[in-house]
Structures are given as structure tokens and as C-alpha cells.
Amino acid sequence: MAEPGLRERKKRETRTRIADAALRLFADRGFDRTTVAEVAAAADVSVKTVFNYFPAKEDLFFDRSEEIEQSWLQAVADRQPGEGPLAGLRRRSLGRFEDHPGGPTAHFRRVLAGSALLQARGQQMWAVHEDAVAAALASELGELTGQVLAHQVFSVHPLVLRKVEQWTQDGVGDDEVRDRALALVNQAFDLMDRSISNVS
Amino acid sequence: MAEPGLRERKKRETRTRIADAALRLFADRGFDRTTVAEVAAAADVSVKTVFNYFPAKEDLFFDRSEEIEQSWLQAVADRQPGEGPLAGLRRRSLGRFEDHPGGPTAHFRRVLAGSALLQARGQQMWAVHEDAVAAALASELGELTGQVLAHQVFSVHPLVLRKVEQWTQDGVGDDEVRDRALALVNQAFDLMDRSISNVS
Numbered sequence: 001m002a003e004p005g006l007r008e009r010k011k012r013e014t015r016t017r018i019a020d021a022a023l024r025l026f027a028d029r030g031f032d033r034t035t036v037a038e039v040a041a042a043a044d045v046s047v048k049t050v051f052n053y054f055p056a057k058e059d060l061f062f063d064r065s066e067e068i069e070q071s072w073l074q075a076v077a078d079r080q081p082g083e084g085p086l087a088g089l090r091r092r093s094l095g096r097f098e099d100h101p102g103g104p105t106a107h108f109r110r111v112l113a114g115s116a117l118l119q120a121r122g123q124q125m126w127a128v129h130e131d132a133v134a135a136a137l138a139s140e141l142g143e144l145t146g147q148v149l150a151h152q153v154f155s156v157h158p159l160v161l162r163k164v165e166q167w168t169q170d171g172v173g174d175d176e177v178r179d180r181a182l183a184l185v186n187q188a189f190d191l192m193d194r195s196i197s198n199v200s
Numbered sequence: 201m202a203e204p205g206l207r208e209r210k211k212r213e214t215r216t217r218i219a220d221a222a223l224r225l226f227a228d229r230g231f232d233r234t235t236v237a238e239v240a241a242a243a244d245v246s247v248k249t250v251f252n253y254f255p256a257k258e259d260l261f262f263d264r265s266e267e268i269e270q271s272w273l274q275a276v277a278d279r280q281p282g283e284g285p286l287a288g289l290r291r292r293s294l295g296r297f298e299d300h301p302g303g304p305t306a307h308f309r310r311v312l313a314g315s316a317l318l319q320a321r322g323q324q325m326w327a328v329h330e331d332a333v334a335a336a337l338a339s340e341l342g343e344l345t346g347q348v349l350a351h352q353v354f355s356v357h358p359l360v361l362r363k364v365e366q367w368t369q370d371g372v373g374d375d376e377v378r379d380r381a382l383a384l385v386n387q388a389f390d391l392m393d394r395s396i397s398n399v400s
Binding site for chain 1: 316319327344345347348349351352355359362363383384387388391392394395396
């Protein structure tokens, strides 16, 4: 039984090595000007191996897409007795901004800013994640409400990232930025919770 | 007193003629490949005149930006006795999707899709409008709530546009698409209203 475990681990390591090499090249040269052959060379694997792990060049950049969708769905399911349907989603959003108030790494953001193709793909992926969360919420809250709330949940992140950027430009300190970011997340979820709580 | 009215009208006509000529050229050649000199020639005015009306080339595309911001602020103020603070914003959003369920014209969307610069500028403008609405709501609802609700209001439009596109691709008829779009807008505002209504 040790054999498949080792094999899986090796595969994950190779996958990570390729994605890391790709991000470094993309950050240096831009996404559009980097070829898959260059990524393969930098990661010391064949082009065929790269395509085995990443069917499209964009997948090299959004290599954690599936993992992220799973984490959103787990967040919907992550609920203690007595908690409302958004409790896990609130925890996920808070954790996200506790760990990285400024959002993705500078490398990641620079590559994204330089490629309209990646931006379009990113929005498409974000919409797919949102629809998955909407479907998960719909079973409890109905289709329309599930769709609107999923969209509101996914809208919290861009709002917070935009405000964090503003505050940072205004010279607000890191701790204060984090506090404000978390307060904004909490306020958004407080409002959402109240919008679906039964008014008795 | 007739004189200034005529002069104002002439100015508005010139402004519109320049913006219309610009959109036609942008749609034909793309935003990045069109020069201000070409726009001036197509509108039969000097380059200096174009810059008098539109300080930056992007302003030729987003020529209705100020008008749109004013309409958002009027929507916040547009409130009958007994109505909540979001009533006018709901009416504005419903009106928007009653008139044009598919969003901006095909020309406008094609030009926007072809230019990362315009997309960035569009998002920036959208954020400025949102912050103006947030400030207007904050006086009644507090700063955090105003910010979150303004963001939720502005998030309704992208959600509806995305769903309209999906439904249209799925072959749903125009009338049904419009009905669904309006139902989504109403549901979003119902939830927002409930989130700020006093639970007695």
C-alpha cells in the first residue's frame, strides 16, 4: 500500500514543480510571450508531460482551480448545529483575509494584469465556482435566493481587495488594514444572514 | 435668454457627434488602433476640439460617465414617503433591464472586449460610481453598511448580465429572459431590504 501513496506524492510534486516554473517565467516575460516548451525546459520535463498535467496553457496559471472550487463547496457544508447556511462561507472568507489581506502574491497579480486572456479565464472560473455554490445553497434557500446570495458572497472578495488597496495607498498600517478588512467581511455576512433569517 | 440655450444645445450635439464617430471607428478597428486624429476627421472637427470635450482618449468611449454617475445619485434620492433607502436604486436597476435585458449595444461590448485598457478604466469608473452611492447611503445606514450595500447593488448588474447570456445561449426566448432578469433584480433587492429592515 505504500507504493500508490509514493506515486501520488511524486505526481503532486511534479505538478507543483511545473506550475511554479510556469509562474516564474510568466512573471519574467508575461503570459503571452512564454511558450509551453519553455515551461517544460524550466521544470526539466517533456512538453508531453506538461500537457498531461495541464491540458491548456491557462491551466498552468490557474493550477489550483479545482482545489479552490472544492474549498468553496466544503465551506458551504462546514456548518455547526444551530448555524445558518452562510456560517462556513463566512469562516472561509474571514480566513482568506486573515492570512493574506492583500490578496494573491505580487507575481500572480502582475501576470494577471498583463494578460486579457487570463483575466477572461479567471472571471469564467470565478463564475463556475459561484454557480456551484449557488446550486449548493439552492437546496436550502431556493434557486433565486441561492443564486443571489452566492453572487453576494463572491462579491465580498473584490470589494475587500479594492478597499485594502485604497487603505494601503492612504498609508493605513498593516494591522489596521487587516482589522478593517475583517470588519467589512463580517458586516457583509451579517447583512446576508439577516436577509435570510426568519423574521418572527 | 435663448442664446445660451442654443449654444449649450450646439455643444451637446458636437459632443455626441464626436462620441458617435469614435464608437463607430473603435468598433471597426479596435480602440487601440484608432487615433484621436482619425476620430476628429470622422466627426469633421479639429483634434483640439476633440480634446476640449474629451481630455483622454478613453473618455471618448465612456462619454456618458458623468451622466451615469448622476443617475445613480438621483436613484438614491428618488424615494417616496414610506419607502426604504434602496427603493430608488431598485427602480433604476429594474428600468435598466426592462429597457435593455442584454446590456450595452453589441458595438460597445465588442470594443470593450478588445481593449484591456478600456476594461481597466471601466472597472475604475464603476468603483467611483459605487463609492459615490456608498457615501450617499452611509448618511442613513452607517459607513460599513453603506459600503456593503452599494457594492451589492452594483453587483446585481454583472450577475444579471451573466445569467441573461447563459439563458440566451440555452435558447430561452426574449420575453422569458426579461422576466427572469427582472425576477433576479427584485429578489436581490428584496434580500437587501430585509437585511436592513428593523426586526421588530
